[in-house]
Amino acid sequence: DADVTQTPRNRITKTGKRIMLECSQTKGHDRMYWYRQDPGLGLRLIYYSFDVKDINKGEISDGYSVSRQAQAKFSLSLESAIPNQTALYFCATSDSGTGPYGYTFGSGTRLTVV
């Protein structure tokens, strides 16, 4: 099994629908992140969490919300999806020990909003 698992892998949804992307990890890492990737724009940070009770906005949090259900689970919600949220979404984790450490990424969720 993958260290960081994202579900679903692909999703097509309609404008205005609520959708949740899920991420679970077996790395035992404290820190979890959500990024989106658009062609030519690289990865942009949406939200991040350093532990279950900690949630922080990234650079593009508008239109998104997150929930850290457990140390191993971090979900991203689009309350009312719009077409410009069509993108590749990545979950990542990192350790909080005496780092710094690199991220471990999931395989991504390709979201299309029509």
Next chain:
Amino acid sequence: SQQGEEDPQALSIQEGENATMNCSYKTSINNLQWYRQNSGRGLVHLILIRSNEREKHSGRLRVTLDTSKKSSSLLITASRAADTASYFCAIGTYKYIFGTGTRLKVLA
């Protein structure tokens, strides 16, 4: 912006040649990382270099960091077709800002 900017945006080389890509940034950093992304897949961490380090090696990878010039370079020696991917630098401490990447194509 703390975002790194990779250069060139795209690079095409023959198998066996060396590939060099660069990352420039504007603010002071604690460390800089390089990642590889195969088409449409998750990023893979390659190497991390701290601000007090000037050079690091990992297999065929060599990373340099020049904090006075606010730049880093990633050198892949003896490239292979399997090295075809996008390469990103990432800057930060506990949360990282990624550049837009260099698309490397290695021709067999």
